[in-house]
Amino acid sequence: MPPTPVTRQKDIVPYQAVRSWSICVPMLVQQMLMAKVLSIAGRGKVNSSVSNLKIVSTIMYTTFAKSDACLATDPDDPTKIYCALNEYNKITCIDLTKNPEDSGFETDVCGIQGPGAYQDGHVSVARLNNPQQILSMHDPETGEKVIYICDANNNCVRMYNMETKLMSTVAGIGGKSGYAAGNPTVSRMNRPYGICITPENDIYVADAGNKVIMKLAFM
Numbered sequence: 358m359p360p361t362p363v364t365r366q367k368d369i370v371p372y373q374a375v376r377s378w379s380i381c382v383p384m385l386v387q388q389m390l391m392a393k394v395l396s397i398a399g400r401g402k403v404n405s406s407v408s409n410l411k412i413v414s415t416i417m418y419t420t421f422a423k424s425d426a427c428l429a430t431d432p433d434d435p436t437k438i439y440c441a442l443n444e445y446n447k448i449t450c451i452d453l454t455k456n457p458e459d460s461g462f463e464t465d466v467c468g469i470q471g472p473g474a475y476q477d478g479h480v481s482v483a484r485l486n487n488p489q490q491i492l493s494m495h496d497p498e499t500g501e502k503v504i505y506i507c508d509a510n511n512n513c514v515r516m517y518n519m520e521t522k523l524m525s526t527v528a529g530i531g532g533k534s535g536y537a538a539g540n541p542t543v544s545r546m547n548r549p550y551g552i553c554i555t556p557e558n559d560i561y562v563a564d565a566g567n568k569v570i571m572k573l574a575f576m
Contacts, residue, residue: 441488475531483524486510
């Protein structure tokens with residue numbers, strides 16, 4: 358039988374959304390203006406350059422953002438990019454040292470392609486449902502490489518341990534939407550879409566359905 362995941366519980370507390378978002382979005386715009394865009398994976402056909410890129414946040418409105426995938430870089434290897442493929446309900450890894458036609462260019466990390474579902478546990482059985490933004494980092498306490506996943510349609514935040522190959526739920530209750538702060542036994546979320554970490558290892562989650570940004574605090 359697959360090993361039972363060990364969950365490190367987190368408290369979840371509301372955080373002022375406008376202040377946090379007003380800091381993050383201008384930084385993204387500043388970094389992306391006049392950026393050259395290269396097609397490295399997917400259905401794109403041509404390379405191009407763009408200027409005056411306009412980023413529009415939908416977190417404060419009823420309309421949800423729509424994208425095919427959300428990306429995160431590996432904390433150790435700049436040639437690895439993790440992709441949350443929300444339509445396929447899985448996380449993959451792109452190896453930039455390989456050509457798109459090469460075997461191993463894109464490999465599965467966690468989640469099972471197919472209909473969305475909720476299941477913690479070993480990578481062989483763990484399921485996701487519309488994964489959105491992801492965060493790849495080293496656990497500040499154990500040093501293990503983990504990926505935090507905004508599992509939107511499961512209304513919770515998941516953590517996949519790259520070393521133990523175990524998936525666990527760290528905030529919210531899988532499949533149950535709502536709004537409540539507190540420990541994982543009582544906290545509720547409604548379609549978490551975005552996640553980020555500060556230099557102090559504080560993790561913030563954009564809860565699109567509740568139109569609020571939450572802070573995950575280690576217990």
